[in-house]
Amino acid sequence: MARWYYYPGEESNVLEKLRNRIFRKPVPDFPKTILIETQFGCNAGCVFCQYPQIKDDLPRGRMTNATFEKIAKECAGRGVERFILALDNEPLMDGGIVEKYKLLQRHCPDAKRNLTSNGSLFTDKKIEELLGSGAVNEVFLSINGYTKETYEALMKLPFEKSMEAIERFCAYLRANPQVRRNLDIAVKVVNTKKVQPELEKMREKWERQEGFRFLVLDMDNRGDQLDMGQESVLAAEEMKPNTTCRRPFHTLVLSWEGYAVICCVDYMREVKLGNVHEQSVYEIWNGPYFTKMRQEYLAADFTNLKPCRTCKINN
Numbered sequence: 001m002a003r004w005y006y007y008p009g010e011e012s013n014v015l016e017k018l019r020n021r022i023f024r025k026p027v028p029d030f031p032k033t034i035l036i037e038t039q040f041g042c043n044a045g046c047v048f049c050q051y052p053q054i055k056d057d058l059p060r061g062r063m064t065n066a067t068f069e070k071i072a073k074e075c076a077g078r079g080v081e082r083f084i085l086a087l088d089n090e091p092l093m094d095g096g097i098v099e100k101y102k103l104l105q106r107h108c109p110d111a112k113r114n115l116t117s118n119g120s121l122f123t124d125k126k127i128e129e130l131l132g133s134g135a136v137n138e139v140f141l142s143i144n145g146y147t148k149e150t151y152e153a154l155m156k157l158p159f160e161k162s163m164e165a166i167e168r169f170c171a172y173l174r175a176n177p178q179v180r181r182n183l184d185i186a187v188k189v190v191n192t193k194k195v196q197p198e199l200e201k202m203r204e205k206w207e208r209q210e211g212f213r214f215l216v217l218d219m220d221n222r223g224d225q226l227d228m229g230q231e232s233v234l235a236a237e238e239m240k241p242n243t244t245c246r247r248p249f250h251t252l253v254l255s256w257e258g259y260a261v262i263c264c265v266d267y268m269r270e271v272k273l274g275n276v277h278e279q280s281v282y283e284i285w286n287g288p289y290f291t292k293m294r295q296e297y298l299a300a301d302f303t304n305l306k307p308c309r310t311c312k313i314n315n
């Protein structure tokens, strides 16, 4: 099994030590990426996402600013490269989202403060507050489809309204080149069979016309928790077991209740690694339980890693 990370000192022979030094990275002592679900809830119903299936089963709520600031403060100067304020949520639905990005800007000025959004709720005011202040310095737009038919089948959002809101964002950037210069923007699309015939047109629009990066993402079966019976959810390529995953080795995922979970796929909070209300980020990341889970993953032992056991991806 290909592995991308290792724990120094755990090698059983010289060859393994050598292989680790050349091909792998040591597990960092602090997460490089932190995903924070600031509040539960999304206005879309993407067929390749678990949210529509679980939205009535999980508790709803919002992380307080005090908890959020505790996390941001602890991360100051710790080398976190990127914060993404999204999990089972559309960040623009959180009325306090601007303040949260500003807290990150204050405490972690060197990090990428990423807004991952479907963009359908962009208003002029929100765009100015988030981008004009520099609080957000990276935007990933989730857009699945070039045509109305595909977009609505995949995302369950009204096409015209969403495109209008996204055009508002594009117009703002055209009118504010100084903001645009400091912003990294990508359009992301999940590689489903349904969207595949439209990828070239999407690339033309978003990459060549708007100058955004255009990224086609591998699709995963969300630890086999996704209803793969839906026709439009079919992956563009055959899915294979995801046994070389890097996520738990560089990313910490926090739910709005403060739970750290194994990855963004673990929406049922099945592998809880700690809680920021009781522990620091450092304690959770380096704690005996998270360390044990990573060691088991590296040993391809998925007994305690329920979502990983059945996780498949189409790369």
Ligand code: SF4
Pocket (backbone or CB within 6 Å): 223, 242, 243, 245, 246, 247, 248, 262, 263, 264, 265, 266, 307, 308, 309, 311, 312
């Ligand atoms: S469920 Fe496990 S294998 Fe799948 S993406 Fe998450 S951490 Fe990786």
